[in-house]
């Protein structure tokens with residue numbers, strides 16, 4: 001469909017990689033519906049925010065942004081809230097931000113084309129007695145909030161990927177784990193997987209288009225359950241997650257396959273065996289532990305013990321290639337004592353992570369832990385976070401140092417002109433920037449060997465091996 005010059009949209013994404021990729025699909029859908037993407041709110045007829053509500057701070061950012069743009073409403077722009085805040089707050093968004101016309105959770109994106117038509121041609125919704133000033137209130141209100149129990153993923157052939165070399169493929173949506181602190185099962189809905197056949201078809205199509213790196217995505221990517229043969233229209237051979245990984249890694253033209261995020265409970269040894277057997281599977285696993293204390297893990301309903309988690313780490317440590325391991329950790333969960341926290345610190349030492357994303361516990365709507373008293377003061381959470389980050393930084397300084405003098409293949413991601421360096425990424429997902437003589441300047445998207453010469457706590461610097 002050709003773009004209608006009057007139908008323009010601006011989309012801004014908050015939050016995780018799942019949201020980033022959902023936005024690529026939403027953008028593709030809008031382009032197919034005849035919209036044109038613009039880079040500023042000023043130019044846009046339709047302004048969309050794809051939102052995140054994982055912690056209170058991320059959610060507040062969204063509402064601040066919505067308030068920022070209240071002024072544009074007078075120019076006849078339409079506003080839409082997509083993603084996790086949309087699903088979590090639902091129609092309450094219309095009360096907090098009355099100029100919003102569209103509220104849509106991620107499980108309803110399949111219905112976006114119809115919603116866009118409604119938005120364009122929409123009937124006026126019957127006014128409510130407490131309606132705010134007419135000029136501030138959108139006359140049209142379209143919602144997509146009722147699909148969290150769906151069996152289907154949002155599959156589209158129109159995904160507008162932002163990078164021509166590496167791209168995401170969603171293999172599983174939603175989450176059935178219900179960790180006691182987490183809002184995701186409520187915002188993204190029930191766990192549902194795509195058929196391996198459809199995932200592989202997308203991987204082959206990407207390879208044909210010149211993509212060389214694929215990242216398989218899911219809230220719990222390794223909880224993947226191939227629905228092949230389960231229902232009419234779901235044909236093909238069933239594959240386990242490890243088999244699917246291997247099959248994507250064997251697609252001709254694909255040089256790197258990553259997957260995120262893995263849940264320790266469903267992390268089988270067969271994943272490590274697949275990494276051993278298929279060289280294109282990257283030697284990096286993000287395996288969030290959340291806490292090193294069994295008592296806290298139990299209260300978080302994480303469904304594994306410290307010992308079981310460490311067993312999975314041991315599998316990875318016995319792999320043929322060194323697998324880089326990264327994690328997420330929450331500090332200050334209700335009831336976390338100094339001893340519990342000390343166990344998290346000791347786990348950092350025991351595992352030796354290459355990166356840790358750490359967060360202060362934030363009570364979230366609907367979650368089971370909301371009923372627990374959030375008794376640890378923010379100051380104490382901040383103190384624990386600081387200690388944890390300082391400890392992890394020391395660990396990383398030591399870990400990154402040992403790469404000095406080694407040669408790794410990097411994918412060239414770009415150029416930092418100010419530093420006269422190329423930006424590279426290793427299979428282990430480490431940033432390895434490098435210098436190269438002008439006559440040997442590499443192309444973005446290619447793979448080149450780089451020798452590391454300097455280490456930092458979060459990255460390496462090196463030189464192109466000629």
Ligand code: 5AD
Nearest residue numbers: 181182288328329359360361362364
């Ligand atoms: N408070 C703090 N951190 C949280 N996370 C998820 N929910 C919360 C919460 N309520 C963190 C977890 C998860 C990461 C994506 O965000 O560490 O792995």
Ligand code: SF4
Nearest residue numbers: 175177178179182184
């Ligand atoms: Fe949230 Fe737990 Fe599901 Fe991850 S596994 S999305 S932390 S409920």
